[in-house]
Amino acid sequence: MDKIFRKCDALIIISLILLSMLALAAAGKPPFNKGGDLYAVIYVNGKEIEAIPLSSAEIGYEINTDTSPSTVIRIEKNCACFLNAECRDKICVNTGNLTKSGDAAACLPAGVVIVLKSAGKSKVDIIAY
Amino acid sequence: MFNNKYSIKTAKFGMLLALSLSLSFLESILPPVPFLPPGAKLGLSNIVTMFAVINGGLPSGLLIAVLKSVFAGFTRGFSAFIISLCGGVLSIFTLRLMLFFKDRKLFGLAGVSVISAVFHNIGQLAGAFVLTGSIYVFGYLPSLILFGIIAGVITGAVLKAVMPALEKIM
Numbered sequence: 001m002d003k004i005f006r007k008c009d010a011l012i013i014i015s016l017i018l019l020s021m022l023a024l025a026a027a028g029k030p031p032f033n034k035g036g037d038l039y040a041v042i043y044v045n046g047k048e049i050e051a052i053p054l055s056s057a058e059i060g061y062e063i064n065t066d067t068s069p070s071t072v073i074r075i076e077k078n079c080a081c082f083l084n085a086e087c088r089d090k091i092c093v094n095t096g097n098l099t100k101s102g103d104a105a106a107c108l109p110a111g112v113v114i115v116l117k118s119a120g121k122s123k124v125d126i127i128a129y
Numbered sequence: 130m131f132n133n134k135y136s137i138k139t140a141k142f143g144m145l146l147a148l149s150l151s152l153s154f155l156e157s158i159l160p161p162v163p164f165l166p167p168g169a170k171l172g173l174s175n176i177v178t179m180f181a182v183i184n185g186g187l188p189s190g191l192l193i194a195v196l197k198s199v200f201a202g203f204t205r206g207f208s209a210f211i212i213s214l215c216g217g218v219l220s221i222f223t224l225r226l227m228l229f230f231k232d233r234k235l236f237g238l239a240g241v242s243v244i245s246a247v248f249h250n251i252g253q254l255a256g257a258f259v260l261t262g263s264i265y266v267f268g269y270l271p272s273l274i275l276f277g278i279i280a281g282v283i284t285g286a287v288l289k290a291v292m293p294a295l296e297k298i299m
Binding site: 002003004005006008009012013016017019020021023024027043045046047087088089091092094095096102103104106108109111112113115 | 161167168205206207208212230231234235236237238239240243244247257260261262263265266268269270271272274275278282285286289292
């Protein structure tokens with residue numbers, strides 16, 4: 001008879017839980033978070049099209065991407081998010097607000113990805129690449 | 130030439146495919162649950178693909194995975210097709226490998242189901258990486274894995290429960 005659990009199952013499940021917890025805890029902390037200003041970096045089909053410093057958004061505003069389907073990105077002082085997308089599943093919108101370095105949201109049908117990156121002390125490298 | 134053996138096999142395969150398609154449709158109309166990673170699904174149709182691989186081997190499982198992604202492509206668009214294909218095919222190969230270990234009594238159904246769920250996620254994210262060209266989609270993996278463990282245990286348990294009934298029909 002097929003058993004649901006055997007010894008190796010527990011081992012692999014516990015190590016997977018620990019690994020992913022560790023990864024979640026490490027995200028947004030140094031060395032992944034260099035501190036400094038947050039930038040919302042917008043990629044369309046793998047190409048970076050804009051890097052917006054969140055601190056520049058004194059008043060929140062929206063960006064429309066002319067992709068197909070189109071998406072609406074909201075930039076605010078402390079966060080960025082997908083406000084809307086012309087697709088069916090709305091996974092990117094449901095991802096919610098991106099608030100810390102390393103947070104990302106993606107609209108796959110449109111090929112649009114938003115990633116929050118910290119500039120670090122130099123504040124140059126993120127603009128330079 | 131009418132070949133009875135193959136007709137029966139084809140009919141049974143069609144039933145399995147219909148079952149897996151209806152399960153994934155059922156899942157897609159469920160409302161998103163708060164506190165769960167967006168887009169995360171239980172993967173109920175994987176019960177059927179697991180059964181197909183256990184009973185019909187690698188070819189049946191792969192065929193179901195490919196036909197399922199074609200269906201996803203028709204109903205949800207090209208990106209759904211690519212993601213479903215990458216996740217499905219990778220998880221079927223993982224599943225076959227895990228069944229090898231299960232037969233040697235190393236893993237139970239829960240372990241088989243969890244590992245193939247995790248590789249299903251990795252395959253889907255690889256597909257998302259191809260579509261977006263952004264490595265950051267993999268940042269989504271840890272939360273998907275946590276949810277995949279729960280989903281994997283549930284689908285493994287359900288498979289064990291429905292296995293006798295499915296074997297009677299097939």
